[in-house]
Amino acid sequence: MSYAIEHIAESLKAARERKGISQRALSAKAGVPQSHISKIENGAVDLRLSSLVELARVLDLELTLVPRKKLPAVRAIIRGDDDGHRDVQSARKATNLLQRLDDQIAALPSETLSEIVVQELQRRARELMHFKLSADDVVQLQEASAAMQEFLSDPRNLEAVEQAQSQLRMLRNALAHGAGVSAPSLPRPAYRLDGDDHG
Amino acid sequence: MSYAIEHIAESLKAARERKGISQRALSAKAGVPQSHISKIENGAVDLRLSSLVELARVLDLELTLVPRKKLPAVRAIIRGDDDGHRDVQSARKATNLLQRLDDQIAALPSETLSEIVVQELQRRARELMHFKLSADDVVQLQEASAAMQEFLSDPRNLEAVEQAQSQLRMLRNALAHGAGVSAPSLPRPAYRLDGDDHG
DNA sequence: AAGATTGATGTAGAATTCTACATCAAGGCA
């Protein structure tokens, strides 16, 4: 089952628990059997859109298609708890930087870098779009982007790529630990990082 | 079929057209049959999440569950600096023309043109694929394609190639210049702009 | 300890997606 589907499933579960209702209660309101809800939340089924929409409606959620360009900004709004717009500027900068980074990666010369490395970089950059980034994180991103640019203007400078790569990896790790709420989507590490939900 | 599903279907269709690709092209990239895409876009099926996610991925969209409370804010961001909804037809025509141009270049007789010139042409044509092209740009492309065709039917007409070449170069320069000035978050070309082909 | 609630799991069958393939009308382009 794909990453995106599991992410949706986790979001549903989190929303339900945030509302403090049981699967059976949700079942009654949405008209979907409890057994099926269980399977959905566990990512055991590739559910149909109507099921998803129905559950989302009961949970006061709306299904939306957002352009990847704007994902970080949207994510920042959604994640923004009560003191939401404190960090709007950082979010905006992060959005631009991540977009720039994505473009830079797309522009990497395929002759000098293996496809695998490029995909890895792209994956990391896009992963970061799912986090709410602070001002400090933005600095990290700036450095990574600068390193990437260095390599683009001199493709023999492999060190630059490695630096960018390492920077992105470290940033992700830091975020994965600090984020109590947002992390359910990350590839499952050895340790467990969920257990309590939002609130 | 619920309103929400139709809305998603419309979004998919709009995104595809904004990218200027056909249902068959999308089909190839997403691994979903064209016939099925047609049904999806017309709201004739209650598609599965995996199908939706797959199509969204190809279209650079991310499926997201947004809390009703924050919907307006999110919508505002999405509608934001949208440079896309403006000119769907031009984008589509541009895509076709550039593809045609690429084919024409590939068909150039190698006896009459140096390899370097051919590569240069190909590079320029592909570079343009990464820009958002307006109706005026499309006219330029049409002329270039016409000139190219002229040369193809009469390989002694070297002037025609030069005209096409110049047209592409000018178009690229205009785009590269305008893109930097107007907005910071405009789509950047995925390729480097700088000509590195000096003697 | 007894009883209730929660979420996970299973089965059987109906309903629907989804695929592969073919075909068609409409529109663009030569």
Next chain:
DNA sequence: TGCCTTGATGTAGAATTCTACATCAATCTT
């Protein structure tokens, strides 16, 4: 005009959701 592309539609069959229902272990409540 003739050719090609696009999107819509259909058919048959495989795969999967989805429902209804039952059951179970774990956990909370009294």
